[in-house]
Amino acid sequence: MGNQIRIGIVGYGNIGRGVESAIKQNPDMTLTAVFSRRDPAGVGVQDPNVKVVSISEIEQYKDAIDVLILCGGSATDLPEQGPTYARLFNTIDSFDTHARIPEYFGNVDEAAKPNQKTSIIAVGWDPGLFSLNRLMGEIALPEGSTYTFWGKGLSQGHSDAIRRIEGVKAGVQYTIPVEEAVQRVRNAENPELTTREKHTRECFVVAEEGADLARIENEIKTMPNYFSDYDTTVNFISEEVLRKEHSTMPHGGFVIRGGKTGENTKQVIEYSLKLESNPEFTSSVLVAYARAAYRMNKEGQYGAKTVFDVAPGYLSPKSAAELRKELL
Amino acid sequence: MGNQIRIGIVGYGNIGRGVESAIKQNPDMTLTAVFSRRDPAGVGVQDPNVKVVSISEIEQYKDAIDVLILCGGSATDLPEQGPTYARLFNTIDSFDTHARIPEYFGNVDEAAKPNQKTSIIAVGWDPGLFSLNRLMGEIALPEGSTYTFWGKGLSQGHSDAIRRIEGVKAGVQYTIPVEEAVQRVRNAENPELTTREKHTRECFVVAEEGADLARIENEIKTMPNYFSDYDTTVNFISEEVLRKEHSTMPHGGFVIRGGKTGENTKQVIEYSLKLESNPEFTSSVLVAYARAAYRMNKEGQYGAKTVFDVAPGYLSPKSAAELRKELL
Numbered sequence: 162m163g164n165q166i167r168i169g170i171v172g173y174g175n176i177g178r179g180v181e182s183a184i185k186q187n188p189d190m191t192l193t194a195v196f197s198r199r200d201p202a203g204v205g206v207q208d209p210n211v212k213v214v215s216i217s218e219i220e221q222y223k224d225a226i227d228v229l230i231l232c233g234g235s236a237t238d239l240p241e242q243g244p245t246y247a248r249l250f251n252t253i254d255s256f257d258t259h260a261r262i263p264e265y266f267g268n269v270d271e272a273a274k275p276n277q278k279t280s281i282i283a284v285g286w287d288p289g290l291f292s293l294n295r296l297m298g299e300i301a302l303p304e305g306s307t308y309t310f311w312g313k314g315l316s317q318g319h320s321d322a323i324r325r326i327e328g329v330k331a332g333v334q335y336t337i338p339v340e341e342a343v344q345r346v347r348n349a350e351n352p353e354l355t356t357r358e359k360h361t362r363e364c365f366v367v368a369e370e371g372a373d374l375a376r377i378e379n380e381i382k383t384m385p386n387y388f389s390d391y392d393t394t395v396n397f398i399s400e401e402v403l404r405k406e407h408s409t410m411p412h413g414g415f416v417i418r419g420g421k422t423g424e425n426t427k428q429v430i431e432y433s434l435k436l437e438s439n440p441e442f443t444s445s446v447l448v449a450y451a452r453a454a455y456r457m458n459k460e461g462q463y464g465a466k467t468v469f470d471v472a473p474g475y476l477s478p479k480s481a482a483e484l485r486k487e488l489l
Numbered sequence: 490m491g492n493q494i495r496i497g498i499v500g501y502g503n504i505g506r507g508v509e510s511a512i513k514q515n516p517d518m519t520l521t522a523v524f525s526r527r528d529p530a531g532v533g534v535q536d537p538n539v540k541v542v543s544i545s546e547i548e549q550y551k552d553a554i555d556v557l558i559l560c561g562g563s564a565t566d567l568p569e570q571g572p573t574y575a576r577l578f579n580t581i582d583s584f585d586t587h588a589r590i591p592e593y594f595g596n597v598d599e600a601a602k603p604n605q606k607t608s609i610i611a612v613g614w615d616p617g618l619f620s621l622n623r624l625m626g627e628i629a630l631p632e633g634s635t636y637t638f639w640g641k642g643l644s645q646g647h648s649d650a651i652r653r654i655e656g657v658k659a660g661v662q663y664t665i666p667v668e669e670a671v672q673r674v675r676n677a678e679n680p681e682l683t684t685r686e687k688h689t690r691e692c693f694v695v696a697e698e699g700a701d702l703a704r705i706e707n708e709i710k711t712m713p714n715y716f717s718d719y720d721t722t723v724n725f726i727s728e729e730v731l732r733k734e735h736s737t738m739p740h741g742g743f744v745i746r747g748g749k750t751g752e753n754t755k756q757v758i759e760y761s762l763k764l765e766s767n768p769e770f771t772s773s774v775l776v777a778y779a780r781a782a783y784r785m786n787k788e789g790q791y792g793a794k795t796v797f798d799v800a801p802g803y804l805s806p807k808s809a810a811e812l813r814k815e816l817l
Contacts, residue, residue, distance in 0.1 A: 182751045186631040263814055288817045290625065290758075293801055295816045297618065300777035300804040301770070303514040347763075422769040423510045429763040430618075434756075435675075441750040442629070449628035469802035469812050473621055476628040477797075482591065484797050488623045489590055489616045 165191040166455045168448070169226040169250070171216065171242060173197050173204050175410070176255065177232035179444025181207055187448055189478045193226050223249050228451040230254070232444075240265060247272040247280040247465070251454045253447050255285040262288070270465035279458035281466045284450045285443040286434055287311070291416050293468050294432040298418025302428055305420020306351045310338035310359060314412025314439060322387045323364055326380050328372030331400065333407045335363045338415065349419035349427040362393040365407055367400050412439035449476045493519040494783045496776070497554040497578070499544065499570060501525050501532050503738070504583065505560035507772025509535055515776055517806045521554050551577050556779040558582070560772075568593060575600040575608040575793070579782045581775050583613040590616070598793035607786035609794045612778045613771040614762055615639070619744050621796050622760040626746025630756055633748020634679040638666035638687060642740025642767060650715045651692055654708050656700030659728065661735045663691045666743065677747035677755040690721040693735055695728050740767035777804045 168184055170177045173195050184192045194212040197204045201213040214222070229250035231242050235258045246252050247269045256265050262283055273280045283289065291309060298307050312335065319334035342359050345352045364381055368374055378395040381388055398406075413434040420428055436442045450468070453475035457466065474481055479488075496512055498505045501523050512520045522540040525532045529541040542550070557578035559570050563586045574580050575597045584593050590611055601608045611617065619637060626635050640663060647662035670687050673680045692709055696702055706723040709716055726734075741762040748756055764770045778796070781803035785794065802809055807816075 179751065183631075186750070259817070262817055263810065266813055283817055290629065292817045293625075296801050296805055296812065297621075299816070300780075301618065301774050303511075303773075422514070422773050423507065423766060426766040426769050428765060428770050428773075431759075431761045431763075433759045433761075435759075436756050438751060438754040438756070441754050442756050445631075445750050445756075446629050452628075467813055467817055469805075469809065469817070470800050472798050472800045473624050474797035477624055481797065484624065485594055485795055486591055488627070489587070489611055489620045489795055489797070 165189055166452060167191055167193045167225060167227045168451055169193050169219075169222060169229040170195045170232055171197075171219070171229060171246065172232040172238065173199075173206065173213075174232060175440035176444050176447070178207065179438075179441040180230050180232060180447055181211065182441065183445040183448040186445070187452070187478065189452070190448065194222060196222075219246070220249060226250060227455050228253060230447050230451055232447075235261075240268075243280070243282065244268045244272040247278055248276050249278070251278050251451075251458050252280040253284055253451050253454055254280075254282055255289070255443055255447060256283045257285065257288055259288065266465050266467070274464040277458075277461075277463050279454045279463055279466065281450050281454050281468070281471065283467055284447050286436075286439075286446060287414070289443075289446055289468055290434070291414070291432070294416040294430075295418075296469060298416065298420075298430050301430060302418055302420025302422065304422075305418055305428075307416065307418045308346045308354070308359075309414065309416050310343055310346075311414040312336040312338050312360065312412065314414065314436070315407075315410050319362065319364075319387055322384060323366060323381060326377055328369050328377050330367045330369050331403055332364060332366040333403070334365075337361045337363060343415065343417075346417045346419060347429060347431065349421075349429050351419050356390045357392060360391060362388055362391045364393065364395045365398050365403060366395060367403050368397055409437065410439045412436050412442075452476060452478065493517055494780060495519055495521045495553060495555045496779055497521050497547075497550060497557040498523045498560055499525075499547070499557060499574065500560040500566065501527075501534065501541075502560060503768035504772050504775070506535065507766075507769040508558050508560060508775055509539065510769065511773040511776040514773070515780070515806065517780070518776065522550060524550075547574070548577060554578060555783050556581060558775050558779055560775075563589075568596075571608070571610065572596045572600040575606055576604050577606070579606050579779075579786050580608040581612055581779045581782055582608075582610055583617070583771055583775060584611045585613065585616055587616065594793050594795070602792035605786075605789075605791050607782045607791055607794065609778050609782050609796070609799065611795055612775050614764075614774060615742070617771075617774055617796055618762070619742070619760070622744040622758075623746075624797060626744065626748075626758050629758060630746055630748025630750065632750075633746055633756075635744065635746045636674045636682070636687075637742065637744050638671055638674075639742040640664035640666050640688065640740065642742065642764070643735075643738050647690065647692075647715055650712060651694060651709060654705055656697050656705050658695045658697050659731055660692060660694040661731070662693075665689045665691060671743065671745075674745045674747060675757060675759065677749075677757050679747050684718045685720060688719060690716055690719045692721065692723045693726050693731060694723060695731050696725055737765065738767045740764050740770075780804060780806065 231254040323332040559582040
């Protein structure tokens with residue numbers, strides 16, 4: 162199919178793998194190559210026909226790829242890769258360090274614009290679809306409050322934090338919204354909620370043999386930023402139980418806007434996700450935004466963009482007339 | 490405030506009244522005039538300072554108004570008013586006859602484009618925010634099914650249908666989603682659901698004195714299109730109970746997309762509204778889209794548009810940089 166959008170993947174972890182799967186669900190797209198820092202022979206892509214290429218050769222693919230999906234992490238990969246590849250390709254990424262988004266946006270914009278490329282940053286579900294719903298809640302109900310709850314879901318950052326503690330062999334952490342808080346928000350009470358009142362944290366930890374469990378539990382519960390502001394429970398389990406019961410990456414959450422119109426009329430908007438796999442869902446969203454980047458670039462909309470800049474119609478393979486007829 | 494967006498309202502029913510209220514919640518907007526077919530002296534606007542003008546004088550306001558919000562009905566008002574006023578003004582409307590949207594879009598587009606005006610049609614929550622969520626569900630989960638449930642809410646069209654029956658003095662109808670069906674959809678079972686399995690209809694009827702209640706009940710329950718495909722209950726009540734318990738216009742509903750990613754991973758997206766006042770919420774959404782029409786027109790995006798064509802950032806009074814910092 163000569164008219165397919167040609168996608169490249171940079172980095173083949175959970176997200177890269179998810180993008181490979183998601184492209185198969187979108188017949189207007191094709192996966193041209195996976196780029197990796199690793200030895201290409203050692204990157205186990207799902208479809209053996211997919212080309213795996215050393216990242217050092219990526220520049221040769223400048224004209225063979227319409228959109229490059231950057232699947233690296235926000236801590237070290239994307240701050241470097243985003244601006245670098247935005248000079249050469251239209252790009253999509255899931256940059257999610259909220260505090261550094263303005264700076265990252267600026268760097269990518271500077272790289273993309275003079276090269277007539279289009280880069281949509283911070284795509285996924287949060288930032289991404291949740292961000293959209295925070296915006297749509299505000300505009301529909303200007304007088305009100307927005308609440309974001311995450312979970313129940315496995316938090317990668319908090320799981321990593323647990324694993325850095327001495328005596329911990331392995332472990333995972335689940336973020337859990339407090340049901341009572343969610344209910345109050347759904348009832349449009351617009352409550353003031355502390356961090357502790359919104360979420361609890363539940364840890365499943367495999368300790369090294371002979372480790373001091375009480376110390377580990379205490380170190381987790383008192384860890385600043387990550388756990389000390391939350392009610393945290395720590396469960397010690399075996400490696401076997403961890404593997405059997407905690408190897409998937411479910412997640413989800415809610416964006417709820419409660420507001421008032423007219424004299425004193427209560428209105429509530431709720432958006433929620435219930436995901437069996439966080440990385441697969443994020444990947445699926447990235448692929449849809451790749452379609453938008455491709456089209457916006459064709460129309461001369463250059464530079465860095467976010468989900469706020471993308472007219473929803475660009476995301477769908479359907480024509481504008483089909484969308485009006487079928488979905489409006 | 491010289492930089493406010495100047496709004497005009499055409500038609501002062503429930504929606505017109507809601508738009509007047511909503512404008513007060515948006516400090517970047519001001520209401521310039523309400524246009525009515527009625528004698529202006531008899532149109533009871535909420536704010537006595539608001540100018541009420543006969544619709545016959547609207548052309549004189551061509552340069553005094555940035556966006557005209559058309560608050561008439563889809564059956565007879567909008568098919569006429571939409572194309573007529575799109576020649577002179579940027580417009581917003583809540584045209585909601587799904588089957589006639591393509592034709593209406595074409596007529597408005599033909600009127601607006603050569604006159605360099607921007608008209609966003611079919612705005613509100615369905616069509617509108619629900620349409621957006623049907624689209625966003627499809628693009629995030631290309632393999633899956635989308636379900637729209639309405640209610641519990643008062644349906645204007647079905648209430649009107651009841652009131653046309655002989656012997657009926659007054660009455661209202663509520664559309665109610667079937668809880669079991671909603672649950673199956675939430676569980677990503679992707680069930681096949683008949684019309685009857687998705688919604689029930691509940692009627693509260695005030696009969697004329699001496700009317701044959703059994704006949705009325707039978708006429709309602711067997712009415713084609715409106716009731717015969719549903720499980721319908723009919724309750725006869727007094728005028729006083731109708732006034733006391735059924736005078737507000739609550740509504741809402743759900744758009745749920747269940748789909749699969751990767752091998753066989755279940756993912757569920759749900760968007761829901763719980764509205765104490767359907768018309769006030771619709772009005773609030775209309776006003777936000779007026780802001781978008783104003784901005785898109787300034788940028789030269791002329792012609793008819795729908796919610797699918799509007800980048801979300803246009804809807805917010807915040808700058809793109811503020812949105813990235815605060816909401817992304």
